[in-house]
Amino acid sequence: MLAAEAWADDIPPEERLRAHQYQVLAGFLAAPPDASLLALSSRFSGNDSELGRAAADLALRAGQITPEAASQEYHDLFIGIGRGELVPYASYYLTGFLNEMPLAKLRRDMASLGIARAESVKEPEDHIAALCEMMAGLITGAFGAPLELAAQRAFFDRHLASWAPVFFADLEKARSASLYVPVGTLGRVFMGIEKTAFMMAT
Amino acid sequence: MKKEQEATATKRRDFLKLAGLGSATAVASAAAAVVPAEAKEEPSAGRAGYRETAHVKKAYELARF
Numbered sequence: 286m287l288a289a290e291a292w293a294d295d296i297p298p299e300e301r302l303r304a305h306q307y308q309v310l311a312g313f314l315a316a317p318p319d320a321s322l323l324a325l326s327s328r329f330s331g332n333d334s335e336l337g338r339a340a341a342d343l344a345l346r347a348g349q350i351t352p353e354a355a356s357q358e359y360h361d362l363f364i365g366i367g368r369g370e371l372v373p374y375a376s377y378y379l380t381g382f383l384n385e386m387p388l389a390k391l392r393r394d395m396a397s398l399g400i401a402r403a404e405s406v407k408e409p410e411d412h413i414a415a416l417c418e419m420m421a422g423l424i425t426g427a428f429g430a431p432l433e434l435a436a437q438r439a440f441f442d443r444h445l446a447s448w449a450p451v452f453f454a455d456l457e458k459a460r461s462a463s464l465y466v467p468v469g470t471l472g473r474v475f476m477g478i479e480k481t482a483f484m485m486a487t
Numbered sequence: 488m489k490k491e492q493e494a495t496a497t498k499r500r501d502f503l504k505l506a507g508l509g510s511a512t513a514v515a516s517a518a519a520a521v522v523p524a525e526a527k528e529e530p531s532a533g534r535a536g537y538r539e540t541a542h543v544k545k546a547y548e549l550a551r552f
Contacts (some may be wrong), residue, residue, distance in 0.1 A: 299503040306508060332508030478506045485499035 296431055300424055303482075307421035308474050313468045314363075314373065315414035317356035323347045325480045336478065339470035346464045354464075362460035370461050371452070375411035378448035387411055391444050395419070398440075413452055413472075416445055438483040450476040 312322055326347035341443025350358075363369040364429075372378075376385035388411045395401070395410065400419055402410050423432040423440060432440070453476060456462060456469030 297500065299500045302503065302508045332507050334505070336507035336520065340507075474507075478503070478508065482499050482502055482506075485495055485502055 296425060300431075303479070304421040304424040305348035305425070306471075307417040310468070310472050310475070311414045311417035311421065313465070314412075314417065317359035318347075318352065318464070320352045323350065323355060330475060336471065336474045339467045339474060343464075343471065346467060350464050358464055359460060362456070362459055362465055370459050371455055373413040373452055374409060375413075375416070375444060375448055376409065378452055384409055387444070387448075391402070391416075394440060394443065398423070398432070411444070413449060416449070434483070435487040438487050441479060442443065446480060447478065 309326070313326075315440055316328075319369050324347075327344050329340045329347075331340035331343040331344075347355075360423075363367060363373060371384070375376055375387040375391065376383050379385070379387045390410050400422070420437070420441065422428050423437050425431060450473055453469045453472030457466055457473065459465065459469070462469065
């Protein structure tokens with residue numbers, strides 16, 4: 286594995302910002318928001334772009350909600366009893382079932398990129414949070430050298446492009462969503478930005 | 488060839504900035520804090536992830552901006 290330190294300084298600022306955006310999304314989607322994530326996101330600010338307005342909306346809601354209520358919302362959205370309102374897995378969105386070909390494809394790509402699943406994790410890897418974490422890691426060089434943009438684009442196209450925008454739009458409109466409405470907006474808009482920006486680089 | 492590449496890279500950089508990526512959620516001092524909180528989180532229902540080696544954690548630290 287190449288030392289990430291040798292490459293980290295070469296990552297352009299706008300690429301780091303992409304990684305940060307993925308990390309923010311992963312932070313909200315991997316687990317119920319705790320007090321520190323809520324406090325942190327309550328300080329987000331945005332410019333007058335769709336992304337910026339969503340960030341400001343998220344900051345507002347994060348500043349008003351309790352960790353208990355946020356946790357309940359996360360539970361209703363993604364856990365439920367048997368299943369939550371939404372099932373945030375690529376396999377589910379693309380085939381209607383969990384643990385399908387999209388997961389198999391992802392595992393092959395993870396293996397060739399040197400990305401391993403944490404041993405203690407039981408859930409399938411094609412969860413939206415895991416995919417966001419992977420994109421962030423590919424940008425910053427967490428799994429070896431930072432991945433060149435063409436390869437990042439290939440990963441994005443194969444594992445996110447076809448379903449993540451739909452998932453985030455579903456999140457925006459979910460019955461149980463309140464704090465997570467702007468998370469959905471951030472995700473949907475960011476997926477569109479990624480799609481367009483990749484066309485400008487590769 | 489190099490000039491074309493630079494022009495494309497500039498176009499991409501300008502687009503990312505214009506799209507709001509430069510300001511949205513980018514609270515500089517807080518950015519680093521998002522990831523450590525995430526990285527230390529115990530795996531819970533709904534979480535799937537990658538192996539969290541010291542290498543990964545270091546990369547997270549270096550991703551701060």
